Amino acid sequence: MIDIKLIRENPDIVFQAMAKRGESLASIDEVIELDNMHRQLLREAESLRAKRNDVSKQISKMKEKPADLITEMRCVGDKIREIESEVDQIAAKLEDKLLRLPNLPAPDVPQGKDSSDNVEVRSWGKPLEFSFTPLPHWDLGEKLGIIDFKRGVKLSGTRFYVLRGMGSLLQRSLISLMLDIHVKEHGYTEIYPPFMVKRECLVGSGNLPKFADNLYHDAEEDYWFVPTAEVPLTNLHRDEIIAPGTLPINYVAHTACFRREKMAAGKDTRGIKRGHQFDKVELYKFAEPETSDNELSKLVKDAEDICRKLNIPYRVIQLCTGDMGFAATKTFDIEMWAPGCQEWLEVSSCSNCSDFQARRANIRYRPDVESKPLLVHTLNGSGLALPRVLIAILENYQQQDGSIRIPEALIPYMNVDLIK
RNA sequence: GGAGGGGUGACCGAGUGGACGAUGGUGACGGUCUUGAAAACCGUUUUAGCUUUUUGCUAACGCGGGUUCGAAUCCCGCCCCCUCCGCCA
DSSP states (O other): OOOHHHHHHOHHHHHHHHHHHTOOSHHHHHHHHHHHHHHHHHHHHHHHHHHHHHHHHHHHHOSSOOHHHHHHHHHHHHHHHHHHHHHHHHHHHHHHHHHTSOOOOOTTSOOOSSGGGOEEEEEESOOOOOSSOOOOHHHHHHHHTSEEHHHHHHHHOTTOOEEOTHHHHHHHHHHHHHHHIIIIITOOEEEOOOSEEEHHHHHHHTOTTTTGGGOOEETTTTEEEOSSTHHHHHHTTTTEEEOTTOOOEEEEEEEEEEOOOOTTTTSSOSTTSSOSEEEEEEEEEEEOGGGHHHHHHHHHHHHHHHHHHTTOOEEEEEOOTTTSOTTOSEEEEEEEEETTTTEEEEEEEEEEOTTHHHHHHTEEEOSSTTSOOEEOEEEEEEEEEHHHHHHHHHHHSBOTTSOEEOOGGGHHHHSOSEEO
């Protein structure tokens, strides 16, 4: 959520920022109008309440309670209730509009309208030269008997698959490797959160109310399946004031992620690139506003480190204003090269959400004991997304005979050096 | 799922219709005293909104409704925690 005060006092800044994102500007005008109405009604209600409090005090001091005064106050009470219900309605509308406005892009984010305007920041490693035509992972996985697409569909339908034997071990080993590196070398604290959370958690992270159609939901209990560990991690400190000297806080969590992928219907239907359920190791930071930009750089480096340890070529892309996610003020994607399906795979997306989620989830900190609580900055990034790393390993490490070499760093976890 | 008990400020805990945003204690911070520390004593210690120069006003006692001129306090619904029983991994 962006600060209503900013919209109220510097609407031009907000208009310009939203224009950069390619957002419609009409809703900002609506916000301003609702805000004015809201405050005016609030003033009316509050002055009536002040009157009632005052008179009630007087009545409490009187021995004889005058009937006409009580009648008058009864009317005032009715009037207050009337205005309050109006206030509530307007406040709810205002809240909803505000919750649907995306974050403001940082000033140094390249301007653009879609992914074609994104900017490559750096790259590492060179795409391998093959002496044969490298196969896509769906062929490799099926031939090796480590990915079972047919049975995935039998169990759960399209966009589901089963990992089997070495495929399953490979994923499990990758998860352990990533967690170990982030905990032991990068200083993150490992978290195991719930995979189903309450509605307000999704509002806090920015997924609701706007993106309900990408979420799985148990209507009976009002549980929501997490589309990413970012959701529970954001809400770990919801409604808290973080003590002085505690920031930055670094968390890493491995969870399953559940997404309906309605927006992407018909896209990436082949292979394991985009499923309704996938595993991900997520990095998350709570930081002071002054350091969040620097923390984002560190977060990206921490995610990149996994790519390097797996020795897979990658590039880092900065997203332009038009391609950034809803909550982000600045985003870097990491993409691994997949020689079989001949594309760059997004294995990580690292964002600084500034105070956008903190305001929604009411997450604050005290810079020192005496100071007032301020909103923290939150940052998130994959470290990394499992299915796509699996793809990259299968396709980059494939041999002419269809076997897969195991990256050096994974051998201690798998206890084999080849899948065949 | 059933029965009983409970939810008040950073924490403990008082308060059963009127000056209670809330007694008291603990902790924290500042001061007096002290060479320094402890002890003792004095003081300060919630958040948000509105208004803003100050003063000020409003709201919040798990959450949401209701009764009342007036609710932490009475009534209704819900949530959470604890104990016992049942069930389960």
